[in-house]
Amino acid sequence: MRRLLPAAVxxxxxxxxxxxxxGAEACSGCHPATRAEGxxxxxxxxxxxxxxxxxxxFRTGQRPATVMDRIAKGFTDEEIxxxxxxxxxxx
Amino acid sequence: xxxxxxxLALLGAVAIxxxxxxxxxxxxxxxxxxxxxxxxARALHRAGIAVTLVEPNPAYTACPFSxxxxxxxxxxxxxxxxxxxxxxxxxxxxxxxAVGVExxxxxxxxxxxxxxxxxxxxxxxxxxFGALPGYDEPVAERMPHAWKAGPQxxxxxxxxxxxxxxxxxxxxxxxxxxxCPPGPYERASLIAHYLKTHKPxxxxxxxxxxxxxxKQKLFQQAWAELYxxxxxxxxxxxxxxxxxxEGDALVTDFQRVTADVANVIPPQRAGAIAAAAxxxxxxxxxxxxxxTFESRQRPGVHVIGDAAIAGAMPKSAFAANxxxxxxxxxxxxxxxxxxxxPPKLINTCYSLVAPDYGISxxxxxxxxxxxxxxxxxxxxxxxxxxxxxxxxxxxxxxxxWFRTITGAVFG
Ligand SMILES: Cc1cc2nc3c(=O)[nH]c(=O)nc-3n(C[C@H](O)[C@H](O)[C@H](O)COP(=O)(O)OP(=O)(O)OC[C@H]3O[C@@H](n4cnc5c(N)ncnc54)[C@H](O)[C@@H]3O)c2cc1C
Numbered sequence: 461m462r463r464l465l466p467a468a469v470x471x472x473x474x475x476x477x478x479x480x481x482x483g484a485e486a487c488s489g490c491h492p493a494t495r496a497e498g499x500x501x502x503x504x505x506x507x508x509x510x511x512x513x514x515x516x517x518f519r520t521g522q523r524p525a526t527v528m529d530r531i532a533k534g535f536t537d538e539e540i541x542x543x544x545x546x547x548x549x550x551x
Numbered sequence: 552x553x554x555x556x557x558x559l560a561l562l563g564a565v566a567i568x569x570x571x572x573x574x575x576x577x578x579x580x581x582x583x584x585x586x587x588x589x590x591x592a593r594a595l596h597r598a599g600i601a602v603t604l605v606e607p608n609p610a611y612t613a614c615p616f617s618x619x620x621x622x623x624x625x626x627x628x629x630x631x632x633x634x635x636x637x638x639x640x641x642x643x644x645x646x647x648x649a650v651g652v653e654x655x656x657x658x659x660x661x662x663x664x665x666x667x668x669x670x671x672x673x674x675x676x677x678x679x680f681g682a683l684p685g686y687d688e689p690v691a692e693r694m695p696h697a698w699k700a701g702p703q704x705x706x707x708x709x710x711x712x713x714x715x716x717x718x719x720x721x722x723x724x725x726x727x728x729x730x731c732p733p734g735p736y737e738r739a740s741l742i743a744h745y746l747k748t749h750k751p752x753x754x755x756x757x758x759x760x761x762x763x764x765x766k767q768k769l770f771q772q773a774w775a776e777l778y779x780x781x782x783x784x785x786x787x788x789x790x791x792x793x794x795x796x797e798g799d800a801l802v803t804d805f806q807r808v809t810a811d812v813a814n815v816i817p818p819q820r821a822g823a824i825a826a827a828a829x830x831x832x833x834x835x836x837x838x839x840x841x842x843t844f845e846s847r848q849r850p851g852v853h854v855i856g857d858a859a860i861a862g863a864m865p866k867s868a869f870a871a872n873x874x875x876x877x878x879x880x881x882x883x884x885x886x887x888x889x890x891x892x893p894p895k896l897i898n899t900c901y902s903l904v905a906p907d908y909g910i911s912x913x914x915x916x917x918x919x920x921x922x923x924x925x926x927x928x929x930x931x932x933x934x935x936x937x938x939x940x941x942x943x944x945x946x947x948x949x950x951x952w953f954r955t956i957t958g959a960v961f962g
Binding site for chain 1: 869872873876877880892893894895896897899911913914915917926928929930931933941944945947948950951952954955956958959
């Protein structure tokens with residue numbers, strides 16, 4: 461079952477979007493792809509710098525939050541940077 | 552009739568791996584079309600894998616927010632999601648039940664076999680009838696568990712509606728682990744809300760096989776504020792553990808409580824296909840590798856969602872959805888012969904204690920020493936001293952979460 465695949469298939473498998481950095485795919489559990497009533501704002505399309513800055517401020521508590529403070533504290537500066545770049549482009 | 556020679560040629564074509572066959576897309580079968588399985592199937596499909604999703608039901612009935620259905624605050628219709636969104640993207644959905652797993656193929660109840668290079672099991676839970684003496688399937692028609700959303704949810708709602716004012720509602724809550732740790736307490740809250748609004752002379756007794764539970768401080772604070780004298784919680788240490796069911800009564804070591812409406816949340820285990828595949832251990836749940844979600848017992852078979860033993864992660868729809876994405880990425884890497892990246896996962900469970908009063912618990916997780924552990928310093932519950940406006944905001948975010956996640960998974 462641990463079958464390796466021939467080159468042609470490998471090309472196919474890697475053709476999709478760049479692999480998400482750790483944690484990045486969890487954001488879409490709450491952040492919708494497009495603006496939705498009552499939901500937090502979509503992340504795709506926001507500048508990566510703004511997303512990273514907001515995450516830093518949630519982490520330090522500088523920016524008030526219901527839940528993002530508790531989430532942001534789980535990520536390092538490097539992780540936040542990588543996530544911000546990926547979610548800004550996703551979809 | 553084709554000639555004997557032509558048949559032999561055909562057989563030859565199957566037996567000898569011609570380049571065209573060798574380049575076929577890798578095949579992954581996903582069993583179970585819930586939050587875990589439907590998410591995983593879609594992610595694998597988008598990564599270029601030939602995926603088949605196996606699910607016996609024509610539509611999925613979601614448990615999150617089903618407590619609001621029990622309390623008459625929502626209709627069951629709002630919980631039902633079809634598979635058209637997946638089919639529109641050309642994910643193959645086979646309406647059947649998986650009954651066994653052979654080497655490299657899933658066996659279906661309908662008699663078919665689905666070959667795979669890797670298999671993902673996301674069967675959710677089975678209620679273990681008989682684990683609580685006297686509680687079997689016919690009794691569940693009188694004393695609904697409502698722990699799988701659908702007819703059981705409606706049954707419990709209707710029994711509450713039919714009960715006269717002054718009646719006694721009794722809930723039985725199991726020991727860990729079970730699906731949705733805060734779920735029983737959200738249900739108790741919303742049933743109390745229903746009683747307070749419609750039948751204020753009723754009482755709700757919550758008999759618990761545990762002494763502590765998820766978001767306990769927040770729940771108890773809200774109960775004291777919103778439902779004083781109506782809702783009583785009896786922990787294990789005060790004799791709360793239900794040891795059996797007799798007639799209309801729930802039995803503990805200390806008393807026999809006759810209920811006008813009983814809601815028994817029974818012990819649970821991974822859906823039966825997990826054990827049939829050899830992926831479940833003696834606990835009834837499935838040990839997994841925390842990076843790939845591959846079974847510790849059955850190589851090539853991955854287990855996600857409620858069925859898996861996911862360390863510090865609770866059994867939630869949020870967790871099943873996140874695990875499905877991590878598992879899909881790992882399966883793609885493994886099929887490519889690459890090393891999967893160590894994941895970071897998030898969970899958030901919202902609970903309603905009243906329609907406009909929401910609380911949450913969050914966690915961030917990483918793989919360490921063979922299991923999923925909490926990232927220290929992150930996560931936790933909503934603050935105990937928040938204003939009612941914050942609780943209302945969290946209730947609104949809870950509903951938005953449900954719309955967002957069901958849209959992403961089934962839309
Ligand atoms: C009252 C209640 C409230 C809840 N509230 C929340 C909440 O607010 N937030 C939250 O995150 N979670 C909540 N949950 C938990 C959530 O419902 C589960 O954790 C989630 O459904 C798990 O997803 P899953 O994919 O593992 O299993 P499921 O969603 O149960 O999906 C399993 C699927 O597999 C199918 N299946 C089973 N066996 C087979 C087989 N042999 N062959 C083919 N298909 C099969 C089933 O038909 C089902 O469709 C709640 C649960 C309850 C009971």
